[in-house]
Amino acid sequence: MKDIKAVRGSDLVRAMVAEGEHEHQDFKFAISDARKIARSISAFANNGGGRLLIGVKDNGVIAGVRNEEDAYVVELAASRYCRPEQSVQFRAYKVDGTAIVIVADIAASTARPVLAGEPDGSWRAYYRVADENIAAHPLMLRAWRMAGVPTNIDSDTARVLAYIEACGKPVDTRDIALGLHISQASAESAVASLAATGLAAFIYRDGSFRIVPA
Incomplete structure (x- = not known):
């Protein structure tokens, strides 16, 4: 993945955070499990798209990205643990000149269902409902x-x-x-x-x- 250049965006990030977690937005303080992120990608892709705000805690506190590999794990989830493979677009913003928040945009899929790989080797489709990723019926x-x-x-x-x-x-x-x-x-x-x-x-x-x- 190419380096993501962060631009100033305190107001934009705060406005997004003020929306809270919802059908098209999820907060991620840190990312380590590609399979879990694949579920989020599947859920968003199957329900109109959405975005991950990386570096934001569940309670809305803007802590900033702690690991530069977080975006790589998202890319890995989209390419290896999503079927079909999904494309994720990244944006990075500086908040108050210090904290960096990465926004990972997931587009709505034109070829549903998008499946996520499970630890047992199976594949399952998810659907975003409010602030949850629910296994699709x-x-x-x-x-x-x-x-x-x-x-x-x-x-x-x-x-x-x-x-x-x-x-x-x-x-x-x-x-x-x-x-x-x-x-x-x-x-x-x-x-x-x-x-x-x-x-x-x-x-x-x-x-x-x-x-x-x-």
């Missing part, structure tokens, strides 16, 4: 892989959409299967098609993903 992966492929919304799928809209609250595929007296597999297939075409969406509530009209 299998139906989300199925819908992402269907995106861009012509999908026919047949009468059975339309019936599932009507049910989701009529419920007036988030539902899961078990609710759909029971409510419409269809198989779990049929409910899952319909939800994947609806999500792939943008007619339904997943939201995270009470520890699980549920389905709502888009």
